[in-house]
Amino acid sequence: MKKFEEKTLKSETIFEGKIVKLQVDDVRLPNGKTSKRELIKHPGAVAIIPITKDNKIIFVEQYRKPLEKSIIEIPAGKLEPGEDPERTAIRELEEETGYTTSKLTKVASFYTSPGFADELMHIYITSDLEKLEQPPAQDEDEFVELIELSLDEAKRFVEAERIHDAKTNFAVLYLETQELL
Structure with missing residues (x-):
């Protein structure tokens, strides 16, 4: 043992x-x-840090029932059985933002709550965004609004707890420490 x-x-x-x-x-x-x-x-999940050409981060605002409030997050979604995390990242980017990319870079993977769950989150970043002419439909029970923020604005949203989840806090901290924006 x-x-x-x-x-x-x-x-x-x-x-x-x-x-x-x-x-x-x-x-x-x-x-x-x-x-x-x-x-x-949990089957695992991905999240994407999408950076626009004018150095804005694309976030989605959505209602989170367990919290009983809306929060602002980086686009994310769960892995489908047998689906490659990079493919999931592109699918979720397209569904949630209407953008696609041909270049994703893996940033990190981490367990979200290892005290009681086995969910493994994969984080990707892209600054090579292309707006889709015909974006795929969002899930029928998913309602999101896009928000583009500078890194300084995102940091203020963290302080105000409008950005209040681990993966998005990680993304903001990553961007700050890597001095990418």
Whole structure:
């Protein structure tokens, strides 16, 4: 057994939906005792930092039901089964913004909430945007509004908590530290 490994003794699926699966595992802890773990299984997701020719970042504003409010985020979406993250990034960029790109650069991947979920988020950046003449339709239950902000404006939105999610905060910090804008 690895130093901190928890051995699964039993696993029970409680719920399986369109996006997540909730399971409860009985585990043996490194000290020999047992405990329960509530886990969310997620297919993974991507997010894109789209930069316009005039050095603005394209964000989307959308209502987030778990928060009961709208927030401003970089475009993002979940991976479909077997879909390459880069392909997902382009699909989500097109659906949410009406832009496409032929050049994506991977910035990072990270687990969003490893204490209870296995969602792996892949972040890409592009400054090679092309407006689509016929953008694909958004998901029927998705309502977004595009917002273009300079890096300084985005930082002010972070301070005001209008940008208030981890992936978008990461994107703003990344742009600031890389001095790309």
